[in-house]
Amino acid sequence: MGEQVGQKPKRELPRSRVLVAEQTAKIYRDAFAAKARGEKVGWSTAIFPQEICETLDIPVLYPENNAASISAKHLGGELIEHAEGAMQYPSRICSYARLNMALADKIQDPAYSKADPLMPSPDFLLLANNSCTQLMKWYECLSRDLGIPIFFIDCLFNYYEEKPAKHKITYIRKQIEKYIWDMEAFSGKKFDWDKFLEVQKRSQINSKLFDEIIRLNMRTPAPMSGFDFFNYMSCLVLARGKESTTVIFEQLKKEVEEHIANNTTTFPSEEKYRVHWEGIACWPNLGHNLKTLKNYNVNAVINGYVTAWNVDYEPGDLDSMASAYASSSTNSLSTNTIMNMRADTIENYNCDGMLCHVNRSCKMMTFHIFVGRHIIEERTGVPCANFDGDQSDERIYSEAQFETRLQGLVEIMQHRKEANHG
Amino acid sequence: MFTLGIDIGSTACKAVILQDGARVEARAVVPLGTGTSGAGDVLQKVLAVKNRQIEDMERILVTGYGRFTFAGADSQKSELSCHARGVNFLFPSVRTIIDIGGQDIKAMRVNAKGFLENFVMNDKCAAGTGKFLDVMARIINVKVNDLGEIGLKATEEVNISNTCTVFAESEVISKLSAAVRIEDLVAGIHRSVAKRVASLAFRNGIVPEVAMSGGVALNKGVVALLEEEIKRNILVHEDCQLAGALGAAVLAYEELHK
Missing domain, CATH: 3.30.420.40 (ATPase, nucleotide binding domain)
Structure with missing residues (x-):
């Protein structure tokens, strides 16, 4: 079929994006195939030591990542309604939780096919509470409803220190060791410590590669629209220990370096302003966010969310791994630590402002902004603006509100640029 | 020109x-x-x-x-x-502006030339906005423009929630059925607006002098209670709207x- 008159031709996806789609599809396909063979399949929180199931070759899918994908396709509304209606969950809990618990209920009917991507029903759950305490209730509900076990790693928060204290590291390391033994017993598979070391090394290669790629956006103008990074996060969530992720990141790095060499960018308009995006993406409203940012020539060159998956540790050192899982999510850190990290990033990426997504679902992430905004303003001198939204619940977002606040932020940034240039 | x-x-x-x-x-x-x-x-x-x-x-x-x-x-x-x-x-001397419009509340800091330095706005909720006052005036059956004068005649304030217009509406209805004085009820409504707006203004930082703009600035009851809440005088120009x-x-x- 030929191209329709008047329709804007779709931009061809870069090779790296094609590879991401292929990898994601394969991971989901493999999970369904394992389930069909009668093997165990897990669901896991996003920042869990995924290296262990990777070593044991047990398929694991990630509800948070899955909920984001479903929401970005505008398929989450019906599931959220099911959670709030038939399942009687309140609208005030996390929308990822509502969406996922509804999906877990719906997929018990083999004929159900509306959500995309679908996940096979899990046989076990992997839970680390390093990014959110509500995860514990969410997974407890799944465990009860489905009658399946939870493998839980309790991560103490680091409110009073920048790095996890020694006793916390020991506490988490011992839980990781126990989890390995428990998972051996549960799966009936022998844990291969040599393979584990290789998976750890691969995880580190991938984390560091992604970090290098993101840092390329420090350049002005940036070679990438910051929103593009959202498309690659799934590699670190779903497949941090896989070689296929290395192939994707090497391809992506090549593409970004080509943009730098050719002085081109994936940002779809002139980059007049650079901002730090704070908070999780508004997945159902990503299109409106990007279109409005483009119209005001604002590139959200960096955000703290995409860097949350860089779990940085020394392969072979379980203490180091425990420490990394205790502090990778900024939600496990103090406001002071997070806001100083953000201020560093704002300076390093030469940002003119900070645009904060007040995410109705993720109060932990959002409230740091309310109490820590002055740290950003005092340290960096850049203005901050907030807007309301949600990671999955479309009802929270207002297009007019987003545009007014972005425009207000742009007018401040514009005035400051003009004042600085005499 | x-x-x-x-x-x-x-x-x-x-x-x-x-x-x-x-x-x-x-x-x-x-x-x-x-x-x-x-x-x-x-x-x-x-x-x-x-x-x-x-x-x-x-x-x-x-x-x-x-x-x-x-x-x-x-x-x-x-x-x-x-x-x-x-x-x-x-x-020209104002450095903090509080604007209460029909559906927005804004707290703004400005420099000596009137350029915006920073701002915060309300979340996606009508509580504390002009719309909130419209709804309350309709229930009490008075003109919204008369609320200010009515509230100033209060002898005591009736406590009204400031978290949600719909909840506040049912609260006002229950107070009406309990035969409280309209003046006291209006003062309570104004207090709920003032508290909500003050918290937003504090979040953005208050630098004197402070002025109000927008239609609600014409409501003397709200202005007086907001002055109490932020513990500062508020300038209101006749052209504030x-x-x-x-x-x-x-x-x-x-x-x-x-």
Whole structure:
């Protein structure tokens, strides 16, 4: 079929994006195939030591990542309604939780096919509470409803220190060791410590590669629209220990370096302003966010969310791994630590402002902004603006509100640029 | 030289004609918001004050929720910048502006030239906005413009929730059925607005002097209680409701002289 008159031709996806789609599809396909063979399949929180199931070759899918994908396709509304209606969950809990618990209920009917991507029903759950305490209730509900076990790693928060204290590291390391033994017993598979070391090394290669790629956006103008990074996060969530992720990141790095060499960018308009995006993406409203940012020539060159998956540790050192899982999510850190990290990033990426997504679902992430905004303003001198939204619940977002606040932020940034240039 | 600023808000349209960027020649308010005939009506009304023609306007700048849809605009700006410039025109010493509009609350800090330095706005909730007062006035069966005077006659305040317009509405209905004095009820409503707005202003930081803009600034009851809450005097100009339109006219003039 030929191209329709008047329709804007779709931009061809870069090779790296094609590879991401292929990898994601394969991971989901493999999970369904394992389930069909009668093997165990897990669901896991996003920042869990995924290296262990990777070593044991047990398929694991990630509800948070899955909920984001479903929401970005505008398929989450019906599931959220099911959670709030038939399942009687309140609208005030996390929308990822509502969406996922509804999906877990719906997929018990083999004929159900509306959500995309679908996940096979899990046989076990992997839970680390390093990014959110509500995860514990969410997974407890799944465990009860489905009658399946939870493998839980309790991560103490680091409110009073920048790095996890020694006793916390020991506490988490011992839980990781126990989890390995428990998972051996549960799966009936022998844990291969040599393979584990290789998976750890691969995880580190991938984390560091992604970090290098993101840092390329420090350049002005940036070679990438910051929103593009959202498309690659799934590699670190779903497949941090896989070689296929290395192939994707090497391809992506090549593409970004080509943009730098050719002085081109994936940002779809002139980059007049650079901002730090704070908070999780508004997945159902990503299109409106990007279109409005483009119209005001604002590139959200960096955000703290995409860097949350860089779990940085020394392969072979379980203490180091425990420490990394205790502090990778900024939600496990103090406001002071997070806001100083953000201020560093704002300076390093030469940002003119900070645009904060007040995410109705993720109060932990959002409230740091309310109490820590002055740290950003005092340290960096850049203005901050907030807007309301949600990671999955479309009802929270207002297009007019987003545009007014972005425009207000742009007018401040514009005035400051003009004042600085005499 | 004349410039025209139009503020197409959610519940009212306002317009100001400015002469040479310095003198207000005409002003008009129409109590109809965006998506109605309000924008066209306010244009006709402001031009009629001194029998001007649209062609006499060197530049037209539009702000407010309807800023993208007004056909005759030369440019548009956010209501944040327009309120900042408008209040600066009225009160050059002001550094903090609190604007309560039909559906927005804004707390803004501005510099000596009236440029916006920072701002916070309410979340997606009508509590504390002009719409909140409209709803309450309707239930009590008084005119919204009369609320201010009524509230000042209170002898005690009835406690009203400030978290949600719908909850507050049912609360007010239950108080009415308990036969509380209307004046005391209105004062309680004003207190709930004042507390909500004060928390937003504190979050943005309050630097003296403080002024209010927007239609709710005309409500003396709200202003008095907000002064109590933020523990500072609040300047209110008689043209406070026109601050956005005035700022738009100032910015239109500046755009011509860039």
